[in-house]
Amino acid sequence: MKIQENISIKDLNSLRVNQLTRYFCSIETIEECKEAIEFSISKKVPCLFIGEGSNIVFTKDYDGLLIKNNILGKKEQDSRTIEIFSGENWHNFVDWTISNNRYGLENLALIPGTVGAAPIQNIGAYGKEVSSFINEIKTINTITAEERIYAKEDCEFSYRSSVFQNQNNLFITSVIFETSLDADVDISYDSLKDYIKTSAKEVKTLTPKDVFNYVSALRRNVLPDHNKEFNVGSFFKNLTLMEEEFNNLTNIIKVPFYKSNSLYKVPSAFLIERAGWKGKGLDNIRVSNKHSLVLTTTGNLKGKEVIKFANSIVDDIHNKFKVKLEIEPTLI
Ligand SMILES: Cc1cc2nc3c(=O)[nH]c(=O)nc-3n(C[C@H](O)[C@H](O)[C@H](O)COP(=O)(O)OP(=O)(O)OC[C@H]3O[C@@H](n4cnc5c(N)ncnc54)[C@H](O)[C@@H]3O)c2cc1C
Structure with a gap:
């Protein structure tokens, strides 16, 4: 694991704010995560995890170790339950679930970012929140190195909020999701319903894959592309x-x-x-x-x-x- 010093974080955040981090590294395994934590302890600086930088604003240079999460992988537990490592891309995971007959996440298609960041602000869109599909969350404490599994009840999920928010000392290593075997869809959210009504497809024949495609198309219509017009999605809560x-x-x-x-x-x-x-x-x-x-x-x-x-x-x-x-x- 390579540690870099005094590098720009412009390409690590989707607002493309130009600030520096004192130290930077990228991790691909839990062992590398622990090494990174030890480095920050030895240098007496804080550490901060970053996924795709699509929900973070660096208001100044970061005087610590910025750790880019690239921990990937999936462990299928049964036909409904699956553990996903936190560096996986969220949208690719949602796409994968539908191709593998695991349903429910389709309304959350095309939200940028990693799986590990999704529970932090309890991402939501078109009438669904990720918390409805989470069973457990595995974490490492960056101060004590203690590993802890949070049951859903301990996560204190609410609108754009969870127990993990503003707790820079907890790293989410993986999330255990429970999806549905049932291919019923929910398009009750007004703007989604109205958008789908304008299409040729009969509402009662809609599949989760159709909803995934409609949500993706609708999002492309109503939101600026963060790779061209740099942004972090909604800047203010409702x-x-x-x-x-x-x-x-x-x-x-x-x-x-x-x-x-x-x-x-x-x-x-x-x-x-x-x-x-x-x-x-x-x-x-x-x-x-x-x-x-x-x-x-x-x-x-x-x-x-x-x-x-x-x-x-x-x-x-x-x-x-x-x-x-x-x-x-x-x-x-
Ligand atoms: C165009 C656009 C549209 C968006 N639309 C939506 C939307 O519809 N609904 C919605 O809810 N959000 C939306 N967002 C916000 C964003 O996509 C989500 O919040 C996403 O979950 C952020 O993921 P990330 O990997 O980029 O997190 P980052 O920005 O990298 O990190 C966000 C926070 O989580 C922490 N963090 C990241 N990974 C971990 C980890 N593994 N363990 C512990 N802490 C961690 C970081 O330290 C930081 O505090 C949108 C953003 C953009 C740019």
Whole structure:
């Protein structure tokens, strides 16, 4: 395992923020992971794991060991249960499940990133969240070297959140998924349902592979390509408001919402658009004109410029609508 010093991380994060890391290495096995952890302990610096860098913002140079996860592999346990090593690409895994008669993940097609990062913010799209398909998560503690298996109940999954968030001392080595043998599909999410209705295919004949293809095509339509217009997907979370906060907001502006239990979910994109930000910004960073939750960069900027721009949106939305947007990606 080779350790490099003072290298640029521009090609390791999908916003293409240009910062340095003090040390860098890439790992392909659990043994290399342990070696990397020992190196960081011997140098008395922190370590940070990175997958495909599609949900992380480096706000400054990283003064530690950045560890790129390339640990690959699958272990089939039975026809429904499978262990996937954390460096595998998420979309390729979803594609593989459908080709191998393991169903349920098709609504989560084309989300960038690795399998190991998927539980961290409990990735979700088109009415599904990854947590619904997770049985267990295997981890290594980077301080104590202790290996621990988290049962689903211990993961504290909720909207774009889990127990693993902001815990840089836990490395997810593999995830054990339970998928379905049943090829029923769920297209109840409005924008997916509307998109599929415009196609020639009869809804009642849809297969999981069809849904996988429709979700992929829909995502290509509505999101900027992060390899060309650099971005981390949604930069802000949708709002989850208590009744009083929701009433205060609707006194200012009528908003679309979805009520779940006693909480109101409001699309932040709606407010960002109403505040006039869609397609607007600076030379090197702007709000996408395809999707108002996405900030795109030219790849020619520092992390602090990203944060300054994001904060100007947060402040403007607060001034106009008295609600506070929360940033979705991990800030380092
Ligand atoms: C165009 C685009 C569209 C997107 N659409 C969606 C969407 O629809 N829904 C959604 O939920 N997300 C979406 N995202 C966000 C992103 O794809 C997911 O959060 C993804 O899971 C990040 O994976 P990654 O490997 O790139 O993680 P990274 O960005 O590399 O890491 C993210 C965080 O996880 C930590 N981490 C990574 N791997 C491990 C590990 N093995 N163990 C411990 N910690 C680890 C990192 O330290 C960091 O804190 C989108 C992003 C883009 C660019």
